Amino acid sequence: MSNLTDPEKKILQAAKQVFEAYGYTGARMQQIADTAGISKASLHYYFRSKEKLFDRIFEETMAEFIPLVSTWEESDNNWEVKLSGFITAFFTFLRRKSMLFIIQEVNRDPGLLAARKKDGKTKKNRFIAYFERLQLEGKIKHIDTRTLYIFLHSLCAYPILNSVIFKMNLQLSDKEYEHYMQDYPTMVAEFLIENIKNKNKSK
Amino acid sequence: MSNLTDPEKKILQAAKQVFEAYGYTGARMQQIADTAGISKASLHYYFRSKEKLFDRIFEETMAEFIPLVSTWEESDNNWEVKLSGFITAFFTFLRRKSMLFIIQEVNRDPGLLAARKKDGKTKKNRFIAYFERLQLEGKIKHIDTRTLYIFLHSLCAYPILNSVIFKMNLQLSDKEYEHYMQDYPTMVAEFLIENIKNKNKSK
DNA sequence: ACTTTTGCTGACCATTTGGTCAAACCATTC
DNA sequence: GAATGGTTTGACCAAATGGTCAGCAAAAGT
Numbered sequence: 001m002s003n004l005t006d007p008e009k010k011i012l013q014a015a016k017q018v019f020e021a022y023g024y025t026g027a028r029m030q031q032i033a034d035t036a037g038i039s040k041a042s043l044h045y046y047f048r049s050k051e052k053l054f055d056r057i058f059e060e061t062m063a064e065f066i067p068l069v070s071t072w073e074e075s076d077n078n079w080e081v082k083l084s085g086f087i088t089a090f091f092t093f094l095r096r097k098s099m100l101f102i103i104q105e106v107n108r109d110p111g112l113l114a115a116r117k118k119d120g121k122t123k124k125n126r127f128i129a130y131f132e133r134l135q136l137e138g139k140i141k142h143i144d145t146r147t148l149y150i151f152l153h154s155l156c157a158y159p160i161l162n163s164v165i166f167k168m169n170l171q172l173s174d175k176e177y178e179h180y181m182q183d184y185p186t187m188v189a190e191f192l193i194e195n196i197k198n199k200n201k202s203k
Numbered sequence: 204m205s206n207l208t209d210p211e212k213k214i215l216q217a218a219k220q221v222f223e224a225y226g227y228t229g230a231r232m233q234q235i236a237d238t239a240g241i242s243k244a245s246l247h248y249y250f251r252s253k254e255k256l257f258d259r260i261f262e263e264t265m266a267e268f269i270p271l272v273s274t275w276e277e278s279d280n281n282w283e284v285k286l287s288g289f290i291t292a293f294f295t296f297l298r299r300k301s302m303l304f305i306i307q308e309v310n311r312d313p314g315l316l317a318a319r320k321k322d323g324k325t326k327k328n329r330f331i332a333y334f335e336r337l338q339l340e341g342k343i344k345h346i347d348t349r350t351l352y353i354f355l356h357s358l359c360a361y362p363i364l365n366s367v368i369f370k371m372n373l374q375l376s377d378k379e380y381e382h383y384m385q386d387y388p389t390m391v392a393e394f395l396i397e398n399i400k401n402k403n404k405s406k
Numbered sequence: 407a408c409t410t411t412t413g414c415t416g417a418c419c420a421t422t423t424g425g426t427c428a429a430a431c432c433a434t435t436c
Numbered sequence: 437g438a439a440t441g442g443t444t445t446g447a448c449c450a451a452a453t454g455g456t457c458a459g460c461a462a463a464a465g466t
Binding site: 023097100102103104106110116154157158159162164165168170172184187191195 | 350
Binding site: 048 | 422423424426
């Protein structure tokens, strides 16, 4: 992997950092250059424009989601284990507050997802597919899988996205909130599992 | 109320619209002036600087939250009704995607909440207080109220914040998603109520 | 009627910002 | 060691942007 030259790597790392911290409109090419330890002219030598550089970063960030998606097919663990695994992985992923970055930029320019929308049209959402199968097999309750999908994502993502305000409203310091969040994924997993597993296990 | 001159109202309305759509760094004073139908010089005549104008908008948006908070004290409905009412109201509030605006700006400049943090230190979160009381009265299960608070907010806010990506991943059109969302608050309410009400009602 | 105050604006300014370019730099090849 | 070709940068540019100001117009005093 990584057929990138050394300066390219440094630039992409710096750009990611600056774009995520300040957003597209707030990010400055000079700051990216400084962070990467090169001149602004060099920055433009490697990546023609701010927009081109941004697109690259955005695509890379989106691409990081892909490994997460495959959880539902690999291994033949039971669904409880898979769900717990997904939540933990998703949570770790979300820690690097890239999700705010994505939501922010997608709302600024919905065209950023145009390419991916076509992709989505063909193949069905793997989570939905997996849980619908579980329902057919009678392994979980019959609830709307879309709702389950939304609940799962909401419970994982929002506490990190909205951490600043949660801290304020719950009167928790950074340390306290972080400590609280250590157990959080497990709580979400247990909560969801408890709510969807089939109670009348008449065997 | 409203001891504001006509141009002030127009400016605030325009500014809110532009700031929410583009964020602080992306918003342009010229565009705010255009939207308000006045010159840029006039804009500066009424609000000295971009930052001053922004602070005003931010404060106003935050202030809209306050009416929501009082739900837990008024009326003597039972908690199920109160919770349902809160969810519906919260959801309506969130529709005007101001929440993304707030999270975005708070992450850009955490100092925006400095004033409010002091406020929070004194009085206890009303939701927490109310539900802790319910627990003492044995009306609901004994679960961590902070977690309940986070679950509630996450389930309400995230589906709206992240609507663009949910639409993509669930392959729903704008109309379909909107239609789905009509029933959503009720689902959240039922789901939460079912999970926290005390089962062993030995009476 | 005229003076003063207030509201409003076109023209202008200083700074910032994305982007360019000629020249310098440096490693490799001949 | 000169020629070559890729890399790097200081200096520079045009456009955009937040902000100012003298002056005009319309109320508001008097």
